[in-house]
Amino acid sequence: MVSNENKEKERAKENTAAVVEAVSKTELFFNSNKVAIIVIIAVLIIAGLGFFFWHKYSYLPMVAEAQEQMYPAEANFRAEEYDLALNGDGNVLGFAQIIEDYGKKAGKAVYMYAGICELQLGNYNEAISYLTSYKGKDSILRARATACIGDAYAGLSEYEKAAAYFEEAASIADNMFAAGYLLKAGVTYEELGQYDKALAVYRTIKDKYPQSMEGYDIDKYISRIEAR
Numbered sequence: 001m002v003s004n005e006n007k008e009k010e011r012a013k014e015n016t017a018a019v020v021e022a023v024s025k026t027e028l029f030f031n032s033n034k035v036a037i038i039v040i041i042a043v044l045i046i047a048g049l050g051f052f053f054w055h056k057y058s059y060l061p062m063v064a065e066a067q068e069q070m071y072p073a074e075a076n077f078r079a080e081e082y083d084l085a086l087n088g089d090g091n092v093l094g095f096a097q098i099i100e101d102y103g104k105k106a107g108k109a110v111y112m113y114a115g116i117c118e119l120q121l122g123n124y125n126e127a128i129s130y131l132t133s134y135k136g137k138d139s140i141l142r143a144r145a146t147a148c149i150g151d152a153y154a155g156l157s158e159y160e161k162a163a164a165y166f167e168e169a170a171s172i173a174d175n176m177f178a179a180g181y182l183l184k185a186g187v188t189y190e191e192l193g194q195y196d197k198a199l200a201v202y203r204t205i206k207d208k209y210p211q212s213m214e215g216y217d218i219d220k221y222i223s224r225i226e227a228r
Contacts, residue, residue, distance in 0.1 A: 086117035143173035179209035
């Protein structure tokens with residue numbers, strides 16, 4: 001028992017000595033680097049305060065201003081006034097100018113709006129540029145943006161790319177719009193003379209989306225290829 005007690009006391013002394021040594025080393029390090037540590041802490045505090053004031057008094061007001069500029073452009077978009085929605089009229093800004101002035105502060109959807117406007121105006125390369133910049137997380141909107149890229153490539157007669165984007169759009173959002181994207185892919189494959197791929201897409205619509213509008217008419221597309 002006495003031997004065990006002595007061992008415990010020795011361990012306690014060793015632990016105490018280790019703690020004292022660690023504290024001494026820490027104190028020595030701090031005393032040796034006091035100025036540098038104080039400077040680093042001061043820089044971090046100043047950077048934190050700078051970010052806080054920038055975010056509150058610069059970034060957030062710019063976001064609010066950008067959102068306010070979006071309202072008339074969105075109204076023109078809904079009215080299908082695509083040139084006005086994109087370019088404005090001198091009194092209100094269009095999506096293109098909003099992106100130039102505010103960028104992502106206007107919200108991620110601004111890129112999709114601008115891309116669809118360019119698509120409707122027949123400016124396919126510009127449409128692709130805007131639509132590929134759209135990084136929204138909503139799967140339905142991402143699928144629509146992806147399908148619109150497909151439409152733009154179809155407008156450029158780049159049908160291989162168009163079909164790939166249509167199929168990608170269908171895979172992003174497995175919902176009521178997916179059948180429409182697949183139908184576009186099938187028609188595009190037919191344009192390329194790739195009838196086996198078109199038939200596979202059409203059969204996917206028939207099997208997976210029989211209740212969709214496209215599903216009701218899909219047999220005629222299938223029969224057209226099978227009759228070749």
